[in-house]
Amino acid sequence: MMLKTQRPPGESDAKSGGWWQSDCWIFSPLQDMTFVLLTPLLILLTFAAARRGGWINGLLTFGLALAMAHYLPGILRAYGDRALFQRFRVRLILAPLFLVAISTWFAYLSLHIVILLALLWGQWHWMMQVYGFVRIYDAKGVGGPAKTPIRKAAEGGVPNMAWPVGPTLKKGVGGPAKTPIRKAAEGGEPNTPAWLDQMICLMWFGMCVFVLNNDLPSYVTSFYESGGPPLPAQAFAWFARGWLVLTVAVTLVYVFHTSQAIRDRRWPNPLKFVFIAVTFVYLKYTASVVERPFMGLVMFESWHDIQYLAIVWLFNVNRARKSPEAGPFIRFLFRPRAILVLAYVGVCLAFGSLTHAWSLFEDKTVVRIAISLVTATGLLHYYLDGFIWKIRETETRQALGVRPGSEAGEIRRITPEPSAVLASGLVPAWSRHALLWLLFVIPAALFFVRESKGNVARPLQIYENVIEAFPDSPNAHYQLGRELQDAGRLREATVHFERALSLAPDLLPARIFMGVLLGDQRDLAGARAHFEQALKMDPKNAEVHNDLGIILDEQGDLTSAKAHLDLAVAIEPQYALAQNNLGIVLAKLGDLAQARVHHERAVRIEPDFADAHYQLGVTMAKQGDLAGAVDHLEQAIRIDPDLHLAHNSLGEVLKSQGKLPEAKAHFEQALRIKPHNATAQQNLATTEAALQDRSH
Structure with a gap:
């Protein structure tokens, strides 16, 4: 599907076919539905098919690659748009050097604060993209349905966007005074103040992520792992209550403002409210998905990525067509050609595949550094998006097909040039930009001091503190169960795994480790039940097939054990442990030739696998190959x-x-x-x- 550019701003609704073909769409009706409004439905259907078909792990791998893939378009614009690079060349040169240096350094030292800051910045980035789409839809308002005075004032390509000022709207529009209607006709102000749109996005984003789904424990855990001091358990409950109260208050103000606008026949863009509703319903759902790590995150991130790739393509196509300052690279790549769309998506996905580069290395330090480079790329993406896509910018609005003047203050630039000064002439204009950097640098420095000096609680203590504050967090109980299991405190671990599963029966990792724990305690029937339940959720999980095969072997059901181990090696042929276990079961069934084949595969896959060499030696001895056995x-x-x-x-x-x-x-x-x-x-x-x- 080719992303179409917008028609000229002055073209009327009637000429383009009525409301369904009006300027209220960002792309076009079909494309808005595909890439923005109904995308969550397509993602949910894809994940449902993946669950049923057993390729969920592959889909998650693709989703993580897509997350990094969407970093590339912003980087291409920042460094490929000649005018933009000249304008911000100092920050565009220094920022990546700083982010790569600090991410790599902290990763080498095994410090956690950069990861925490990346998580928080990522949530802010998600929220601001939602806010950006809200503002674009607001700027593309349709106006009234009939030839009302306001509608007439807005004709000629300028949308009806005036502030709700009550009785003032009854005044005539012909006078020289700048009444709201006159402001609307001249392109002065938006339907909803920007601050109110931003507040509604911020408050409901926080509600969905931190309050309604109780995802706050993961951030608190990261805070403690980074060296944060222990906080009173009640502080988090009061935080949730306070956020709820503020959200209700902001929502009431938003509803009142919107109702006033409708009463005064200043019709807001209905797609704006559809987008807001879809966003927060979908975010609420994905934040509650606990089936496996990162699954909910990937589901929402995929929508975020598709939106981003689509809007950036539209932006760059229009900018390449309209602005000679875009530079030859932008003008070449971003042309409305199917082959270039495929090249654009392909290059982005190739770049995104680098997110899995760490899996190519075995050295833990190298792995940490590889992950840090991915983190630094994400931080650079968040940083660039903070200033290269501002909708209040004239050139941004032109490239997005937004009518001139439909956003207050649209003539402002993102920030004045670094050489400019404030009105006082004493403080450089870039001081605000520098102050924003302190929001990153100061926490990084403070937590660096704390964590590097060893002021971090033990993992067991961290999860106990988290559970004290969030007793109903399934992930916190699961993580504490893992720590207790590693410490050999199996009974206590069992309690927390059971609690995690009572809170979230679909928490797959807890289900698997509960089976492992019961197997270690010789509760073979209980272990078998948990592994079988896990396979219902993830039928192509090679590790669970292997674990269930071991339990069945110990129960004496060699035929069933062989069946599950066969599945394990079919799903993952390079799974040395399953190859070795299958050889053991085959030897017990008397098939020494096939047993030897699988033991040999195990030692080829993993040459330092001691038990596989032992089992192969025993099998060779039984076959009479004593020299090979030795x-x-x-x-x-x-x-x-x-x-x-x-x-x-x-x-x-x-x-x-x-x-x-x-x-x-x-x-x-x-x-x-x-x-x-x-x-x-x-x-x-x-x-x-x-x-x-x-x-x-």
Whole structure:
């Protein structure tokens, strides 16, 4: 679908086919529905199909790549638009250097504050994009349905956008005084004040993310991990209540203002309210999705990304067509050609694939640095979007097809040139920009000092503090359960996993780890039930098929165990653990040839997998390949010298080869590692007897 540019601002509604084809749309009716208003429905249908088809993990991987992909268009505009770069060249050069340096440095030191700041800045960025679309729809208001005085005043391509001033609207419009109607006709003011649109977006965004869905615990956790001091548990409850009260108050003001406008026959753009309603209903839903990590985030981010890619394409196509200052790169790439649309999307997705580059490395420090570069790119995107797309800018409005004068103060530039000064002549105009940077720099510096000095609570204490403040947070209970499980406090971990699942039955990670925990406690039936439930939610989860296969093996159901392990290796052929476990089950079923095949695959995939070498050695010994068995059993011991089973099995093979002294040494080593191993004790006794017989 080609994104169309807007018709000239002065073209009337009648000429373009009535309200459905009026100027109230950003692109066109079909394209607005596809890329803005009904996109959440398309995303929900895609995720539903992915759940049913078992390709949800692939969709999440694509969604994360799309998130980074949408960073590129803003970067292309900032550095490819010649006029824009010349205007902001100092900040465009210094900002990426600073963000890459601080992100990489903090990642190398394993400090968390940059991640927290990125999360908060990201939420602000999301909210401001919603606000931006609201303002564009407001600026594209349709006006009244009939030839009212206001409608007549607004004719000629200028939308009816006046402030609600009550009785003043009854005055004539012909006088020289700047009445609201005259202001509307001259393109003076918008339907809704910008501050009120921004407040309604801010308050409801916070309600959906932090209050209604109780997503605040994840931010509090990040705050504590960054070295933040412990806060009273009641502080967060009061914060939620205060936010709710403010949201209700702002909403009432917004409704009153809108009703006044409608009463005075200053018709707002209905699509603006459709967009607001769809945004916050969808945000409320996605913020409540806890099935797996990042799933809700990816669902909302995908809509955000599609909006962004579409609006930036429209902007750049119009700017390339209308402005010679855009530069040759912008004028070449952004032309309304299908091949260029595909190239635009393809380049963005290729750039987005870099978000998974960290998976190519194994060194933890390198991985942290790779992730930090992705974080720095996101921060640069948030920063650039703070000043390169301002709708109050004349050139921005022209490129978006917004009628001149339909936004108050549209003649203002984003910020004066750095060389300019305020009216006093004493304070540089860029001082406001510098002050905004302090919102990033000061917290980064303060938390750097705290965390680098070790003023951070242990993870166990952090999650206990979070649960004290948010006792109904399923993710907090799940994370505390993980910490308790790692600490060996299995009963306490069970309590928190059960609590997490009672609050969120679809919390897949909690379901899986509950199964693992019960398996460790030898509750095989309970573990099996949780793994089977997890597979209903994620039928193509190779790890869960492997875990369930282990439980079924221990229950003696070898046929079912083999079926699930077959699925595990079919889903993920490079899953060494599942390959090894499948070999174990096949050996128990008597199929030594196939067992050997899977053990060999396991050691090819993971050459340092000690248990796979051990199992392969045992299988080779059963097949009579004693030399191969010795090689792999010795390799297992080199990798893991404390693997007592490998010492015992190697002793048995050496004993069968008549190498009794070497066999005795391995049986003794097996007993040093595990003194009560009955098999090793018996093997040692028979070997010592054989040595005595040989000496006689």
